[in-house]
Amino acid sequence: MDVGIAGYGAYVPRHRIKVEEIAKVWGADAPAYKKGLMLREKSVPTPDQDTITLSVEAARHAVRRAGVEPRRIGAIYIGSESHPYAVKPSGTVVAEALGMTPEVHCADFEFACKAGSEGMFVALSLARAEEMDYALAIGADTSQGAPGDALEYSASAGAAAFIMGRDRLVAVCEATYSFMTDTPDFWRREHQFYPRHAGRFTGEPAYFRHTAACARGLMEKSGTRPDDFRWAVFHQPNGKFPMRVAQELGFPRAKVEEGWLCPTLGNTYSGASPLGLTAVLDVAAPGDRILMVSYGSGSGSDGFIWRVTPRIEEVRDLAPRTRAQLEDHPVYIDYGTYAKFRGKIRKPCE
Amino acid sequence: MREVAVIGVGMNRWGELWEKSHRAIWTEAALEAVEDAGVDRVDAVYVGCMSGGLFVGQEHLGAMLAGELAMGPIPGVRVESACASGGLAFRQAYIAVASGAHDVVLASGVEKMTDVDGAAATYALSTAADQEYEGYHGVTFPGLYAMMARVHMHRYGTTRRQLADVAVKNHAHGTMNPLAQYRDPVTPEQVMESVLVADPLRVLDCSPITDGAAAVVLAPVELARRLARAPVVRVAASAHATDTIALADREDLAWLGSTARAAEQAYAQAGVGPSQLSFAEVHDCFTIAEVMVVEALGLADRGKGGEAASSGYTRLGGRVPVNASGGLKSKGHPVGATGVAQVREAVVQLRGQAGERQVRGARWGLTQNMGGTGASSVVHIFQGEGRR
Amino acid sequence: MIGTARYWREIPQRYRYEAARCTACAHVAFPPRTLCAKCRGRAFEPCTLAGEGVVETFTVIRVAPAGYADEAPYAVGLIRLTDGVRLMAQVVDCDLARLAIGDRVRVEFRRIRQDGESGILCYGYKFVPAT
Ligand SMILES: [Zn+2]
Numbered sequence: 001m002d003v004g005i006a007g008y009g010a011y012v013p014r015h016r017i018k019v020e021e022i023a024k025v026w027g028a029d030a031p032a033y034k035k036g037l038m039l040r041e042k043s044v045p046t047p048d049q050d051t052i053t054l055s056v057e058a059a060r061h062a063v064r065r066a067g068v069e070p071r072r073i074g075a076i077y078i079g080s081e082s083h084p085y086a087v088k089p090s091g092t093v094v095a096e097a098l099g100m101t102p103e104v105h106c107a108d109f110e111f112a113c114k115a116g117s118e119g120m121f122v123a124l125s126l127a128r129a130e131e132m133d134y135a136l137a138i139g140a141d142t143s144q145g146a147p148g149d150a151l152e153y154s155a156s157a158g159a160a161a162f163i164m165g166r167d168r169l170v171a172v173c174e175a176t177y178s179f180m181t182d183t184p185d186f187w188r189r190e191h192q193f194y195p196r197h198a199g200r201f202t203g204e205p206a207y208f209r210h211t212a213a214c215a216r217g218l219m220e221k222s223g224t225r226p227d228d229f230r231w232a233v234f235h236q237p238n239g240k241f242p243m244r245v246a247q248e249l250g251f252p253r254a255k256v257e258e259g260w261l262c263p264t265l266g267n268t269y270s271g272a273s274p275l276g277l278t279a280v281l282d283v284a285a286p287g288d289r290i291l292m293v294s295y296g297s298g299s300g301s302d303g304f305i306w307r308v309t310p311r312i313e314e315v316r317d318l319a320p321r322t323r324a325q326l327e328d329h330p331v332y333i334d335y336g337t338y339a340k341f342r343g344k345i346r347k348p349c350e
Numbered sequence: 351m352r353e354v355a356v357i358g359v360g361m362n363r364w365g366e367l368w369e370k371s372h373r374a375i376w377t378e379a380a381l382e383a384v385e386d387a388g389v390d391r392v393d394a395v396y397v398g399c400m401s402g403g404l405f406v407g408q409e410h411l412g413a414m415l416a417g418e419l420a421m422g423p424i425p426g427v428r429v430e431s432a433c434a435s436g437g438l439a440f441r442q443a444y445i446a447v448a449s450g451a452h453d454v455v456l457a458s459g460v461e462k463m464t465d466v467d468g469a470a471a472t473y474a475l476s477t478a479a480d481q482e483y484e485g486y487h488g489v490t491f492p493g494l495y496a497m498m499a500r501v502h503m504h505r506y507g508t509t510r511r512q513l514a515d516v517a518v519k520n521h522a523h524g525t526m527n528p529l530a531q532y533r534d535p536v537t538p539e540q541v542m543e544s545v546l547v548a549d550p551l552r553v554l555d556c557s558p559i560t561d562g563a564a565a566v567v568l569a570p571v572e573l574a575r576r577l578a579r580a581p582v583v584r585v586a587a588s589a590h591a592t593d594t595i596a597l598a599d600r601e602d603l604a605w606l607g608s609t610a611r612a613a614e615q616a617y618a619q620a621g622v623g624p625s626q627l628s629f630a631e632v633h634d635c636f637t638i639a640e641v642m643v644v645e646a647l648g649l650a651d652r653g654k655g656g657e658a659a660s661s662g663y664t665r666l667g668g669r670v671p672v673n674a675s676g677g678l679k680s681k682g683h684p685v686g687a688t689g690v691a692q693v694r695e696a697v698v699q700l701r702g703q704a705g706e707r708q709v710r711g712a713r714w715g716l717t718q719n720m721g722g723t724g725a726s727s728v729v730h731i732f733q734g735e736g737r738r
Numbered sequence: 739m740i741g742t743a744r745y746w747r748e749i750p751q752r753y754r755y756e757a758a759r760c761t762a763c764a765h766v767a768f769p770p771r772t773l774c775a776k777c778r779g780r781a782f783e784p785c786t787l788a789g790e791g792v793v794e795t796f797t798v799i800r801v802a803p804a805g806y807a808d809e810a811p812y813a814v815g816l817i818r819l820t821d822g823v824r825l826m827a828q829v830v831d832c833d834l835a836r837l838a839i840g841d842r843v844r845v846e847f848r849r850i851r852q853d854g855e856s857g858i859l860c861y862g863y864k865f866v867p868a869t
Pocket of ligand 1: 760761762763764765774775776777778779
């Protein structure tokens with residue numbers, strides 16, 4: 001029995017800030033940052049956008065492509081490290097907005113940048129177990145980087161949503177694999193506004209080890225090699241990491257570029273590899289195989305193999321394509337506006 | 351129904367009255383009206399107040415203010431209809447006297463607006479709009495009138511300069527009113543270069559935040575004639591109409607249906623039409639409001655309200671002076687007091703006591719007081735009988 | 739402060755744009771009401787508002803009420819939806835200097851306000867340029 005994606009949707013905010021604009025405030029070397037991070041600009045949420053609002057828009061796009069009645073969706077899982085409430089689910093708001101309530105299972109997930117793919121894994125599993133006809137998984141974030149920190153150049157906003165099911169599939173899930181250890185490379189303690197990270201420790205022992213091991217484990221489990229894939233999507237905390245891991249694994253640049261959104265989107269955290277997948281689905285042909293590996297600090301990776309079905313041709317234009325949202329009508333803002341939008345300006349309490 | 355007259359008026363100097371409390375401001379105006387009427391008691395007190403709760407945290411104003419008069423356990427009634435609270439309080443007092451329920455009644459209005467900061471005052475005023483479907487979206491009162499202004503400008507070609515001319519005219523009138531909050535003239539350039547509040551409206555298109563009170567005493571015309579302390583001013587018409595509270599539900603965004611309806615009824619009651627009016631005191635909470643009100647009152651054709659101030663038609667010395675008092679714009683707009691102050695101005699004019707700003711030969715005067723974006727309108731017409 | 743119950747009871751309208759169509763005269767009430775404003779009918783069937791429309795009029799709020807000051811300046815307009823219903827909402831993600839009567843807009847789900855630093859977050863509809 002096939003299980004997979006019945007509908008997918010993306011949402012990217014319109015506002016952008018360029019690396020130069022941030023660098024000039026902190027006296028940083030913009031060309032060096034751009035080259036080092038392989039990143040030119042990032043998306044910025046407005047003050048009225050948060051993980052909940054991005055999730056609603058992405059999920060509405062997914063519902064349109066799936067063409068299913070929202071009440072038939074039995075679960076909603078939103079993965080994010082920026083849930084607007086510390087206590088109270090994001091999923092209830094999104095489910096209510098979509099008209100999924102009240103017979104719905106709901107949980108908010110958090111696992112740094114891999115919370116979105118966790119939701120996808122659980123939603124797929126429920127569909128496979130025939131617990132329900134469809135389950136909705138969303139990866140969304142409006143992440144914060146501390147002022148002047150390297151993360152400020154990349155931490156961005158976006159959401160991707162997937163309706164998993166057994167029919168109406170646009171992509172069949174052929175295999176999954178997870179790889180996880182306790183590796184504290186990035187964290188945010190309760191009540192802290194900005195996350196912290198372990199500098200260069202976030203590279204080799206964290207991102208590269210987990211992402212590569214997950215991809216290798218997934219291919220071993222499924223008996224596949226890089227040649228078997230038309231596309232590959234990796235978590236993209238910056239532009240450089242996914243390209244390097246792809247090279248190590250033997251995926252040529254051409255297979256990675258379509259889902260490599262980071263250079264102009266930034267790091268959407270829980271939304272990152274899921275958004276990359278939506279961009280690939282926007283262009284993939286029936287029969288194409290896609291390898292997707294997420295990464296979340298702490299640390300772990302979820303891997304998926306997707307095989308695109310002919311239905312993709314019927315649905316991809318039922319909602320805005322991911323790259324169109326990324327490229328059409330961006331609004332560039334200065335650092336002052338960015339600081340205002342992101343609540344980085346200190347004001348008296350109301 | 352008995353014929354009713356206004357036999358006494360009172361009003362203090364309006365402005366930012368930092369040292370005076372809500373009740374002190376009211377009591378000053380109320381006592382002046384009672385003394386002007388020459389009566390030693392009133393049978394009931396009507397108080398127009400929009401939001402004692404949000405501005406000073408005080409409700410139950412009927413009892414509190416009746417108590418301030420120290421006239422014993424007389425009825426005290428608080429009337430609320432947003433910015434039309436004062437006009438409606440006057441109308442309720444009128445009905446009480448006309449019906450014979452009471453003989454001598456004090457109609458008053460008060461608002462103490464400066465005890466809260468600007469954002470809180472903006473919020474308090476915004477509660478006159480539909481809170482769930484207008485206020486929720488962050489709209490303010492200047493914003494609502496700005497939306498109406500934009501339609502009027504788009505459809506009828508009303509200009510930015512014409513809006514400014516309303517402010518210029520009313521400020522010019524206000525220089526002659528010793529009780530006005532802002533007694534300074536303004537130029538069209540000053541208005542058009544003032545700070546934007548809600549495009550296209552600027553701060554000099556808006557009436558100010560004001561502390562103030564006004565009061566009048568009503569009695570049957572027979573009693574007024576017997577007392578004969580001042581020229582008798584008769585209430586020739588009293589009308590009140592409503593419209594949808596939410597702007598989104600209006601048929602026509604550039605037309606004040608409630609004012610037109612109340613005016614139509616008032617003209618019929620008084621047996622006069624707009625061409626017979628000597629003057630009008632209207633609700634110019636924003637410049638665009640006066641433009642739309644003069645149309646609804648029939649003082650200008652539909653869509654032509656913008657020309658009325660610019661052409662001089664509604665200026666003192668013009669055909670029908672509008673807001674000789676300075677209007678809300680210059681005199682100030684303590685919301686609950688405004689409608690009563692309009693009545694006071696009408697009485698002062700019809701008695702021939704308006705000094706520098708006296709409308710010559712004034713016989714018929716109209717007052718129009720409006721709540722929200724015109725969800726309620728109260729129109730009164732007064733006739734001066736002259737000295738006997 | 740909006741408060742929880744008062745916010746919660748409007749969720750069908752604010753999240754899902756649920757309206758009521760009079761079964762007698764087909765007039766659409768948004769929000770739903772007890773009596774039809776056009777014919778005083780009491781029987782309605784549920785319907786959902788169109789997600790697109792045009793700006794019929796608008797303003798740019800520069801001086802905002804308490805709770806909205808952080809987002810000023812922002813545009814608020816009356817939107818005539820393609821189904822004929824008119825409603826008030828903010829128009830966002832647009833160039834405030836170029837916004838004009840007649841602009842086509844579509845709905846998006848946004849945060850509308852928050853009850854202070856620790857109160858509930860309030861969501862609902864805003865409109866964005868339809869391009
Ligand atoms: Zn009907």
